[in-house]
Amino acid sequence: MENPKRYNIIPYLFIAPTFVLIFLFSYYAVYNAIELSFTDASIGFSKNFIGLANYKELLNNTVFWTSFKNQALITVTTVFNSIFFPLLAAELLFFVRRREVANVFKTLFVLPMLVPSIVTILTWRYLYNNDFGFNTLLISMGWGNLARNWLNDASVAIWAIIMVGFPFVSGLYFLIFHAGINSIGTDIFEAALIDGVNNLQMVTKIHLPNVVPYIKVVFTLALIGSLSGFGLVAATTGGGPGNNTMIPSMLMYKVAFGQGSFGYASAIGVVLLLIILTLTLLTRSVIFGREEAN
C-alpha cells in the first residue's frame, strides 16, 4: 500500500527548483530593491537607513513626472498598435480564401520574428539619420521642408520613437490573434453564413467577441512590455534631446549605473513596479471585468 502523501509531494518536488530560482532571481531582487529604496546605498559607500527620503525626492523630481508623461504616451500607443495592427492582419488573412496564398502571407508576417528587436531598432535609428534614410527620401520627392533631425529634434523625437516598428505587425501578437480566430468553431461561422452576415458583421459580431480573451493576453503583454522595457529609448535617444523622451526605467538606469545611487534608483524601481501592478490589475478588472464575469 503506497502512502498517498508521498504522491502528493512529488509535483511540489518537480516544481521546487524552478520556484527556488524564481525566488532567488526575481522575488529576492524585488525584496532587495524595496529594502534599498529606504537607504542611501551608493556604489563604493556603506549604506544608511534614510526612511522615505528617496521617495520624497522622487516626488519632487520634475524629470520623473516628465518621464511618466512620456511613458504614458508610449504605452497607450504601443498597446493600441500591438492590438490593432496584428488583429487587422489576422482578420485580413482570415478572408484570404486560397490556403496556399494565406500560408505565404502567414509566413511573411511571422518571418520578421527571426530578426532580433535590437536590430530592428538600430535599423530605424539609421532611417532617422539626419543625412540619409527618410530625409533622403523626402528630399528626393521634393518634400525637403519636411526633413528633420528626427531623433534629435525635441518636437518630433518621441513620435519618431513611437513610429519605430511601423506597421507594427508583431509576429507573436499576430499568431495569437490568428490562432484565436481559427479556434472559433466552424458551426458558428456556418450558422452566421446561413443567417446572411456580411464580412464586416462577421468581424464585429462573431470574431471580436470570441477573441476578447486573446486581446486581453496581448493587452497585458504589451502593457508590461512597454512599461518595463527601455531598450527602444536606450538604443535611439537615450532619453534625449534633453529629457524629451525620458521614461522612468531609463531614468532608473541612469541614476543606478550613471551616478551609482542604488538607493534612489531602487525607489524609482519600486514606484514603477507598483504602477505596473496597479495598471495591470485595474485594466484587467475594469476593461475586461464584464467579460470575465460573463
Added chain:
Amino acid sequence: MKTNRREFLKLSALATAGVLLAACTQSTSPTAAPKTDGDGSDAAPAGASPWDVNKKDKIVLSVINNYYTAGWKKMAADYMALHPETEVVVDVVADNDTYLQKMTTWLTGDDFSQSADIVHINFAASPVGGYQVMYQKDMIYDFRKMLDEPNPYNDNKKVRDCFTPEDLPLVTVAEGQYALPFDWVGIAIMYNKTLLDKEGIALPKTYEEFDAACAKLRKGGMAAPIAAASEAAWYISSFADAALRSREYDFLVQPEDGLWDEATMAANRDFVFDENDWTCDRYTVISGERVCMHKRETKLTDPTTVKIWEQFANIGKYFQENFTAASSMEIQSSFELSKAAFFMSGSWNVGVLNSDIKEMGDDGFEWGTMSFPPYANAPEGFQAGMRTLYVVGNTMGIIKSQGDGDHLERVKDFYKFCYNPKNAQDIFETTLNAGNYVQGPPSILGVKLSDELNQKLEGFVQKGAIKDAFGGIAGQDAYLAADKGVYVQNLNDLLAGKIDAKAFCENCSPIFMAQNDDIIEKNGYDLDPATADKAKE
C-alpha cells in the same frame, strides 16, 4: 619480467630525453636571462628564465574592441610562437561601458585574482578609487621597477630607452608608474579642403576666421558646417582653459594645504602660468577641494563662467542639433558625405577616416587637420592661444592578479615584447591594415607612421595639453547622471539661440551645485584646505 625491465628502460630513456630537452629549451629560450640592473627587485638569476618554461600558463590581455585589437592579437600569436609555454589570450570587450563594468566586477572586491593581467589601467582605476588605492592594495605593477631592465626584444636596451624622459612621468603617481605610454590622443578640427576651396574659403588661421568661414558656409546653405559629437565638448574646456589658466594657482594644492606633498606637488609652488611654455603646468596638481569651494562661491553664474559659455555658444551654433547625442560614426558620415566642412573629433578617428575617404575614390576629397585656431582678438580676460586635449592615450597597466613570481614575470615579458619599436610598429601597422583605428601619434621612440598619416595627425600635435579640470570648473558635464537631460536641454537651447549664456548658467546652476555637493559629501571636504579631510566610507 624481461618485458617489464625493457619497458622500464624505455621509460627511463624517455624521461632522460625529456629532462635534456627541457634543459635545452630553457637555455635556448629567447627570453632566457633578461638580466636586471635596476633595483634588483625583479632580477632573475643570470642564465635562467625568470619563469618555469616547463610549466604551462595563461596570461590575459583585456582590450576594448577596436583599440589596436588586430595588433594585440598578432602580438599574442607571435609571442606564443616564441614561447609555447605561455598562452596569451586577448579578451576583446565590446565597448567602454562594458569594459568598465568588467573592471568593476574584477577589481572592486578584495579578491582580484580573476582579473585579466594587462588592462586599460585608466578604466581599472576608476571603480577601484584611483591609482593610489590600487597601489595600497598591491593590485598593480609599478613600472619603475622595469624601466632599467633590459628588453630582450630590443637588443637588450633598457626599457626606458624607448621613451623620452619627459613622457614617462605623465603616467605616474606618487606611489608608482602605472603604465608606459604607448600613444597620444588629441582633439582637433578636420576640414574638407576640397569643399573649402570650392567655396573660396581659405584655411582659417584664427578663431575669428574660423567663425567667418562657418558663417559663410551656412549662408551658402550648409545647415551644420561643423559636424560635432560629444568630443566637441572639449572645446568648452579650451575656452575655459583660455579664461582660467592665468589664475591656475588658485585651483592648485598649495603649500599650506593639508594635502600638500612636496614630493609630488613641487611644481605647484608659486606657480605662474607661462604663455611661452604650454607644458609649464604639466605636473601641477589641482585641488578638488578648492575647485568645489570656487563652485560653491560663484554658483557658476559668475561673469567669467558666463563668458566661457558665450564663446562656446558662438561656435556651437554651427553644430547639428543635439550634438551630444551624435555618435562619432554618425558625424563622421556627415563629414564624409560633405554635409559638413569641419569635423571636430579625436585623433582616434583619423585612421578610419583616411581609409574611408581613400575608398571613396573619385567621390573622395582632400582633407586635413588643424588645431583649434587662436583668437586674433581675445575677449577680455582670455588668453589668445587655445590649448586642447593632447595626452597619453592607450595606458595599459598590469594587474598583479597572481601576485609576484612566475606569472608576473611572463606578463612583464609579454609587455616588453609589445613595447619596443619593432613590435609596436607592427601593432600600429596591423591595426591600420585591419581597418581599425590607431588612437593617435605613437609615443614609443622609433615607431614611424606613414608620411600620409603623420600629415593627417599634424593638427593634433601640440606642446602641452589642456588642464582638463578647467572644463569642469566652468561646468562642462558637471552634473549628476540623472540631470544630464536638464543640462543637454539647456545646452541645446543655448546653441539654438533660445537662451543666452547667462540664462544657461542660471538654469544649470542647481544641477551644477547638486554635483558639487555630491563631490563634497563623498570626498568629505570640509571646505577648509588647511585641514585634512575624511572621505565618506
